[in-house]
Amino acid sequence: MSWDGRKEAMGLLARADMTLLDHLCQEADLPRETRVVRPPETGLVTLRGRIGGGGSPFNVGEVTVTRASVELDGHIGHAYALGRDRKKALQSAICDALCQDETRREMIEQQILKPLRKAEQEADARRAEETAATKVDFFTMVRGED
Amino acid sequence: MYVAVKGGEKAIANAHRLLADRRRGNRDLPAIGLDQIVEQLALGVDRVMAEGSLYDRELAALALRQARGDMIEAIFLLRAYRTTLSRFGYSRPIETGEMRIERRISATFKDLPGGQLLGPTFDYTHRLLDPSLAGDEAIPEGERISVDDASPPPRVSALLAEEGLVEEDGSVEGDHIADITREPQDYPMGRDGRLQSLARGDEGFLLALAYSTQRGFGRSHPFAGEIRIGEVEVELDVPELDFAVPLGRVRVTECQMINQFKGSAKAPPQFTRGYGLVFGQSERKAMAMALCDRSLRAGELGEETGAPAQDEEFVLSHCDNVQATGFVEHLKLPHYVDFQAELDLVRRMRAVHEAENETAEDQREAAE
Structure with missing residues (x-):
């Protein structure tokens, strides 16, 4: 069962800086009485690309991924993220479970997802602006007479 | 024994x-x-x-x-x-067209939509050692310019494709996607398996092969159509969820080489392509990979073959530096018994050789 914003929320959690996520989770005082359905586990995902950028898929290489699942008041929360951070996986899974509880979704949105989204947007904008400053402006030397 | x-x-x-x-x-x-x-x-x-x-x-x-x-x-x-980790699955193919661009250049069109974005490049540096880097001087942050349109720029290959002047993105027949980490390498290999081998291949080896094609050992007339570096989203289909789970972003370097092709009985004259895709910021490797990918397609495109970079088995079975170092470095391991056998053999051969020489000399003396 998925609510509309679930994929976006899982993406924000997966991409979150672990120091920031840890800080936000502590501030939000998330419930600790969760049942761990699947303890944090690190494995591999084979990353695929496409020939020529848009053609048939091919395998490029592997990435480390850590996943975890928890149960909280009958809601199962899942987490998947690049890297090997087990704590982050557990915290993300708890957030995912809480988001499925309509009464608590807004709390997670305000206290966890919104700050994560803001931090990510700022970091993305910064990178884009730094890249934009390296854009080449060509000018043509006019020679001879018009 | x-x-x-x-x-x-x-x-x-x-x-x-x-x-x-x-x-x-x-x-x-x-x-x-x-x-x-x-x-x-x-x-x-x-x-x-x-x-x-x-x-x-x-x-x-x-x-x-x-x-x-x-x-x-x-x-x-x-x-x-x-090898110690279990495998969760295969990701959805990353969409490099949606990349968050940190560098993007084209050597084929000056004024391409989206522009030439140099990013953090060594290009145009003078390659003079900088003594100030021996210390820890304060480094200013990168300059910033506000961005109106954050949408990813179009691909150069797509611009050429509008006129039909370049071949399409490559396709491999059938649903099976080669995985060299799970299947033995058999030749001939599909382009999918070749690209997987090249993506993990030794940069130095692929660079040298790419260079050899430029110097005339399997010429392929390349242009760097587009090089882009940046982050792409990775997504994975998992059984417990009804959508592809976003895992985060990885930085990759992509190179689209565009090569001359005079056409064949089947295909009209058009540009062909070589493709490179590498983890991280690694432009030299991505370019070398694209050149090698294209040169390995010589047979498929009906071109003359015979250069080292066009020999699939030669390139792919020697580009893995872990395999290469394993076989070269195993020579350090004790070969005492092997060598004793060789030593004995050489001594016996020497004895025979000397005996034959003596006989030959005796015969010559007798003849004189």
Whole structure:
């Protein structure tokens, strides 16, 4: 069962800086009485690309991924993220479970997802602006007479 | 006869202890942190990830530190580590057209939509050693210019495709996607398997082969159509969820080479393409990969073959530096018994040779 914003929320959690996520989770005082359905586990995902950028898929290489699942008041929360951070996986899974509880979704949105989204947007904008400053402006030397 | 030899445990243990000592070096100096390696030797970390075929910056930094900066040893460590992990699955193909661009250049069109974005490049530096980097001077942050349109720029290949002047993105027949980590390498290999081999291939080896095609050993008239570096989203289909789970972003380098092609009975004259896709920021490797990909297509495109870079088995079975170093370095291992046998053989051959010479000399003397 998925609510509309679930994929976006899982993406924000997966991409979150672990120091920031840890800080936000502590501030939000998330419930600790969760049942761990699947303890944090690190494995591999084979990353695929496409020939020529848009053609048939091919395998490029592997990435480390850590996943975890928890149960909280009958809601199962899942987490998947690049890297090997087990704590982050557990915290993300708890957030995912809480988001499925309509009464608590807004709390997670305000206290966890919104700050994560803001931090990510700022970091993305910064990178884009730094890249934009390296854009080449060509000018043509006019020679001879018009 | 096989003779088991034991011994050397003490010497080996002491050698490893000495290795650890030398690795740490002068204790008066602070040890390097993995975060420092990740941040300040980022392209070295990227290379270890690319050829180790495992995207994990911290592990690659650990491998580099453990290997004392020896790239191939670090790559070997990463390859060994990956075999200890279980596999969750295959990602959805990444969409490099949706990349968050950090660098994007084209050598084919000056005024392409989206522009030439140089990013953090070594190009146009004068390659003069900078003494100020020996210290820790304050470095200003990058300049920033506000961005109105953050949408990703179109691909150069798509611009050419509008006129039908370039072949389409490559396709492989059938649903099966080759995986060289699971299946033995059989030749001829599909383009999917070839690209997987090249993506983890040794940068130096592929660079030399790419260079050889430029110098005339299997000419393919390339242009760097587009090189882009940036982050892409990775998504995975999992049984417990009804959508592809976003896992985060990885940085990749993509190179689209555009090559001349005079056409054949089946295809009209058009540009053909070579493709490179590498973990991290690794433009040289991506370009070399694209040139090698294209040169390995010579047979498929009905071109003359015979150059080393066009020989699939030669390129693919020698581009893996972990395999290569394993076979070359195994020569260090004890071959005492083998060598005793050879020594005995050479002594006997010498004896026969000398006996024959003596006989020949006797006969010559007798004849005179």
